[in-house]
Amino acid sequence: MSLQVTNLEAELKEPQSLVSERDRAQYLAQLIEHRNPLVVSGWLGTVRDRALNLLRDQALPSTRDEDWRFTDLSALYRTTFQPVKPAIVTSTDLDTWTTSDLPIRIVVINGVFAPEHSTLDTLPSGITVQSLATAEEAIQPYLLQQQGMNEVFTALNTASFTDGVVIRVGKNQVIETPIHLLFLTVAGDVPVAIAPRALIIAESGSAATLIEEYGAIASSSRAMTHQESGEGTYWTNAVTEISLADNAQLHHTRTQREATAGFHIGKTAVAQSRDSRYSLTTLNIGAQISRHNPEIVLTGIQTETHLNGLTLAVQSQLSDTHSLIHFAQPHCIAKQLNKCIVNDRARAVFNGRIEVPKAAQQTNAAQLSRNLLLSSKARVDTKPQLEIVADDVKCAHGATVSQLEDEEIFYLQSRGLDRESACDLLVKGFAAEITEKVPSEKLRSQLLTSILSLIRD
Amino acid sequence: MIIENSDVILSVKDLSAEVDGIEILKGLSLEIKAGEIHAIMGPNGSGKSTFSKVLTGHPAYTVTGGEVTFKGQNLFDLEPQDRAREGIFLSFQYPLEIPGVSNLDFLRVAYNSKQKYKGLEELDAFDFDDLIRETLDIVKMNPAFLDRSVNEGFSGGEKKRNEILQMALLEPTLGILDETDSGLDIDALRIVANGVNQLTRPDNAVLMITHYQRLLDYIVPDYIHVMEGGRIVTTGGKELALELEERGYEWVTDKEPVEVGAR
Numbered sequence: 001m002s003l004q005v006t007n008l009e010a011e012l013k014e015p016q017s018l019v020s021e022r023d024r025a026q027y028l029a030q031l032i033e034h035r036n037p038l039v040v041s042g043w044l045g046t047v048r049d050r051a052l053n054l055l056r057d058q059a060l061p062s063t064r065d066e067d068w069r070f071t072d073l074s075a076l077y078r079t080t081f082q083p084v085k086p087a088i089v090t091s092t093d094l095d096t097w098t099t100s101d102l103p104i105r106i107v108v109i110n111g112v113f114a115p116e117h118s119t120l121d122t123l124p125s126g127i128t129v130q131s132l133a134t135a136e137e138a139i140q141p142y143l144l145q146q147q148g149m150n151e152v153f154t155a156l157n158t159a160s161f162t163d164g165v166v167i168r169v170g171k172n173q174v175i176e177t178p179i180h181l182l183f184l185t186v187a188g189d190v191p192v193a194i195a196p197r198a199l200i201i202a203e204s205g206s207a208a209t210l211i212e213e214y215g216a217i218a219s220s221s222r223a224m225t226h227q228e229s230g231e232g233t234y235w236t237n238a239v240t241e242i243s244l245a246d247n248a249q250l251h252h253t254r255t256q257r258e259a260t261a262g263f264h265i266g267k268t269a270v271a272q273s274r275d276s277r278y279s280l281t282t283l284n285i286g287a288q289i290s291r292h293n294p295e296i297v298l299t300g301i302q303t304e305t306h307l308n309g310l311t312l313a314v315q316s317q318l319s320d321t322h323s324l325i326h327f328a329q330p331h332c333i334a335k336q337l338n339k340c341i342v343n344d345r346a347r348a349v350f351n352g353r354i355e356v357p358k359a360a361q362q363t364n365a366a367q368l369s370r371n372l373l374l375s376s377k378a379r380v381d382t383k384p385q386l387e388i389v390a391d392d393v394k395c396a397h398g399a400t401v402s403q404l405e406d407e408e409i410f411y412l413q414s415r416g417l418d419r420e421s422a423c424d425l426l427v428k429g430f431a432a433e434i435t436e437k438v439p440s441e442k443l444r445s446q447l448l449t450s451i452l453s454l455i456r457d
Numbered sequence: 458m459i460i461e462n463s464d465v466i467l468s469v470k471d472l473s474a475e476v477d478g479i480e481i482l483k484g485l486s487l488e489i490k491a492g493e494i495h496a497i498m499g500p501n502g503s504g505k506s507t508f509s510k511v512l513t514g515h516p517a518y519t520v521t522g523g524e525v526t527f528k529g530q531n532l533f534d535l536e537p538q539d540r541a542r543e544g545i546f547l548s549f550q551y552p553l554e555i556p557g558v559s560n561l562d563f564l565r566v567a568y569n570s571k572q573k574y575k576g577l578e579e580l581d582a583f584d585f586d587d588l589i590r591e592t593l594d595i596v597k598m599n600p601a602f603l604d605r606s607v608n609e610g611f612s613g614g615e616k617k618r619n620e621i622l623q624m625a626l627l628e629p630t631l632g633i634l635d636e637t638d639s640g641l642d643i644d645a646l647r648i649v650a651n652g653v654n655q656l657t658r659p660d661n662a663v664l665m666i667t668h669y670q671r672l673l674d675y676i677v678p679d680y681i682h683v684m685e686g687g688r689i690v691t692t693g694g695k696e697l698a699l700e701l702e703e704r705g706y707e708w709v710t711d712k713e714p715v716e717v718g719a720r
Contacts, residue, residue, distance in 0.1 A: 406516055406517070407553060408553050408555065410514075410515055410516060410537060411549065411552070411553040411555075412555075412567075413514070413536070413537040413538045413541065414513050414514075414537055414538075414540075414541050414546075414547050414549075415541055415563075415567035415570070415623060415627070416538050416541040416542045416567050416570035416571045416574070416627070417538055417566060417567065417570050418536070418538045418570075419538075421566070421570070425555070425558055425563070425566060426555065426558075428557070428558065429555050429556055429557030429558035429606070430556070430557055431557070432557040432558070433556065433557045
């Protein structure tokens with residue numbers, strides 16, 4: 001079933017600005033050619049080269065590919081990205097990205113782990129954090145575990161990352177304070193491509209909270225060059241792999257707050273062993289074109305998974321979420337709520353795939369897509385995609401699309417709120433159901449404030 | 458209570474209004490003075506609820522004729538939110554649910570909107586918390602309701618109590634109760650009516666719109682108006698309700714007997 005909703009005035013016809021297959025192949029070759037050398041070469045070099053070989057048989061997608069039907073990447077393909085250079089930032093450059101209620105901080109700048117900006121000295125015992133480039137080969141079994149790692153953008157990340165972080169939560173360790181993982185980009189005079197990479201290993205019986213954020217900073221040393229053409233354009237092609245061992249628990253928040261000149265393509269690949277619990281709260285707010293693919297594979301019995309997502313798309317933004325939950329064992333539970341707020345002539349896409357093969361009896365899955373359109377030209381394409389082979393399961397899905405109702409606005413006006421405040425309150429209410437799950441009061445209020453101000457602009 | 462020479466709060470002269478091009482109010486006139494409780498009764502479709510929506514400025518209703526002044530100023534010069542801030546309050550027949558917005562936040566935003574308009578001090582979360590906890594008692598509301606989303610998952614009675622809580626907080630000059638009694642069990646009705654009775658003062662007024670005489674046993678009006686075909690056809694004291702209960706609305710209307718629920 002597919003539900004495409006648009007207001008009557010919106011143009012239904014898709015602009016077919018396809019970049020030809022040949023051009024896309026050339027483009028991919030160019031991206032590979034421009035990849036940075038590893039910070040430290042070693043066994044990771046072999047991992048990168050294997051991904052490179054994998055890419056030789058692949059093509060970058062166009063809107064003719066079912067998975068990219070609504071997400072036209074022509075603007076990306078028309079941009080020539082240069083390799084990213086290491087950037088030097090000061091701690092004040094980071095101010096807008098840090099909050100006092102998130103004291104454990106791990107910072108990655110332009111894809112390279114920045115220990116000088118991370119709070120490694122005050123890490124609670126039970127967690128280890130290290131640079132991916134210098135990680136020992138023992139972590140290799142945790143990398144590239146899933147089928148989805150062969151997908152072209154993910155393989156491109158594997159072939160081109162230069163560094164990243166590995167976070168390991170030890171066996172039976174309970175870490176109460178959230179880990180704030182910041183992936184920040186310092187864009188240059190010319191468009192740059194960055195391949196941030198993270199590996200999260202939650203050992204058996206552990207419990208932790210992770211807040212992963214993506215965004216850009218204007219380095220103070222670069223502030224004078226903003227007028228130059230191409231300034232500020234960048235592409236984040238991020239991959240985070242998460243492995244939850246038996247009975248492990250991870251509360252994960254992922255925000256995408258890239259600069260408006262940015263492109264963002266990201267994958268969150270999660271493997272859950274038996275009795276593990278994983279929750280993911282995503283906030284997709286920035287970038288001109290963005291795509292997020294959370295892919296959760298439930299490899300053990302009796303796992304629990306909660307996906308909560310909020311997308312805000314304004315102006316001419318396009319924000320796409322393609323999620324996958326793959327059940328493989330019996331007695332697993334997954335609940336998903338995805339919300340989109342779309343204003344102006346922006347577009348949001350949600351495709352929620354749930355696979356329940358024969359082996360996954362007693363599965364309990366529910367998916368709900370709720371969407372709020374704030375302008376007559378705003379558009380959302382939402383599509384649940386349930387593939388259920390098992391015969392003893394409980395699976396539900398639903399989708400709603402609404403606008404701010406005059407009745408609701410009038411109710412608030414009749415209590416003394418002006419129209420603008422009434423609309424703000426209603427939008428805030430719609431967003432809060434997701435933002436309230438973010439485990440930092442300061443970050444929650446920052447997110448709500450920026451959502452409301454982006455809608456008003 | 459009827460007070461000699463008290464101020465006129467609401468003056469309605471020959472009011473006509475339409476919705477979707479259909480004329481609903483056809484020359485309605487009414488005067489409400491400080492201290493008074495008025496009840497408007499009448500069959501379904503007589504225009505009672507339309508009257509409340511027109512007074513509060515619902516965008517779907519268009520005024521086509523007549524004059525309304527509220528505390529001496531032309532009501533139609535005021536936006537809906539300014540009517541509220543000036544002191545008109547409507548207890549909705551069907552209060553809306555606002556998911557994701559806590560009742561406490563909603564009440565505080567509403568309270569502060571009025572304070573700001575009046576040039577009075579806005580209350581922060583702590584001071585407001587003290588104020589609202591005192592107010593809760595008027596409608597015997599459990600403080601747990603403050604943390605829930607506005608009206609979401611509330612029973613019918615809880616929604617109406619929440620409306621009266623807002624009225625208690627906003628202290629309107631004119632409180633309009635649009636079928637506040639409909640669908641309430643007797644316990645909820647007693648709580649709601651008791652709440653309203655605690656809010657009546659010599660300097661404010663209440664306009665009840667109801668289909669049932671039962672409400673008037675608990676909130677005793679000074680005047681009862683019977684509405685039919687978009688205008689007030691009879692006005693009397695509280696004893697009029699009993700006659701209506703016994704003899705039906707057709708007793709006071711000139712027209713053919715009206716089938717209740719026909720519209």
